[in-house]
């Protein structure tokens with residue numbers, strides 16, 4: 001699907017201090033065009049071709065933090081930038097941010113400490129001294145919507161903004177399957193058993209490097225006992241009376257909850 005963004009020959013996802021540069025006050029959003037690019041390029045610390053997204057050649061770059069920005073260009077915090085760009089550009093923006101971070105974080109070999117070099121045409125940095133290859137990191141994480149009749153389990157972590165609730169989520173640990181990770185996270189965090197685990201969908205979540213793998217499940221047994229380290233409240237909530245839901249329109253948590261509400265609304 002073609003984006004509503006204006007046509008220019010190529011799009012540049014330029015980050016400075018982890019913020020994405022967009023033209024100020026432009027609706028729909030606009031990337032800095034070729035005029036601004038020629039001004040920024042001498043201060044690029046790194047740049048890569050991302051590939052073609054929505055028929056447009058896309059690139060990413062990191063601008064030196066010391067480079068002054070013109071008034072017309074605004075550095076936008078990452079999550080806000082992703083929401084502004086919307087679903088059509090989510091994959092490109094996520095890839096851009098991940099590629100910049102990979103290059104920035106792997107300048108030196110973690111095994112022998114020597115400088116690495118980029119292998120042309122790939123997203124791979126290699127250490128010529130010991131042969132180690134370093135790729136963009138992807139950390140699989142699970143998120144699960146657990147249904148009990150017309151209710152779902154929602155919980156909040158002490159790190160959430162006031163009033164915000166979410167679904168059970170956590171990182172897959174080394175050595176375990178994705179399904180095992182779901183059962184373990186649910187058991188650890190709220191101490192219940194679930195059944196009928198079903199794959200829902202997945203989403204890159206580059207904050208900084210997750211791949212969120214979403215599931216639905218049904219309650220099987222047990223009473224909620226929360227792990228007070230990671231969860232400070234958890235309970236069952238009816239579909240039409242959910243507490244503070246994820247505000248991010250781009251998150252898979254929101255897609256899971258919207259799916260549940262739509263399903264229940266149709267059957268009630």
Ligand SMILES: [Zn+2]
Pocket residue numbers: 109110111112113114127128129130131132
């Ligand atoms: Zn090495």
